[in-house]
Amino acid sequence: MIIPDTGAALAPAHGHEALHRRLEDLEHRAAESANVSEARALLEEASRIRYRAQRAEPAGHP
Template sequence: MTAHAPEPTPVVPPMPERNPKALRAAIAQHTPQLLPDFDDHWKWAVADAYDISTVPAFMARWWGEYAIARDPKLDAHMADLHHRAAEATDLAEAKALLEEASHLRYEAQRLEPGL
């Protein structure tokens, strides 16, 4: 019997500079599945609205989305928390699972560029 080498741990890409152009480039390179929603949201919330005052809220949302999606383990953990909360029959359990997901999302949004 031959031993198999363990699968290499995926490298989590660093957070980009905190601006829409850098974030879009990082999404396109590392999490392209998010790109259509990112572009649609940008068009709706900023470009078509002709309102740059919405950029901070837009960035906060997508900063967190990218921070989670770029890390396969964290992304899977978040999906598991949401799935378990949706399936929970105990309200306290569902609430605890969603609070954990909320805490992780909050922490992801606080990441600094380069981390």
């Protein structure tokens, strides 16, 4: 399964709420998936998004 690039989900204009919703959606879809490969791909995408978001946060910002 190919997961579309979600780099736009990290754009400042979308805010943290959109990022949170995107991560919840990916995790929910992974939990509901009957296909292990699809679930793994969804969780890996969520992990990549979290990592990029953490790297984009200013130092000292929670």
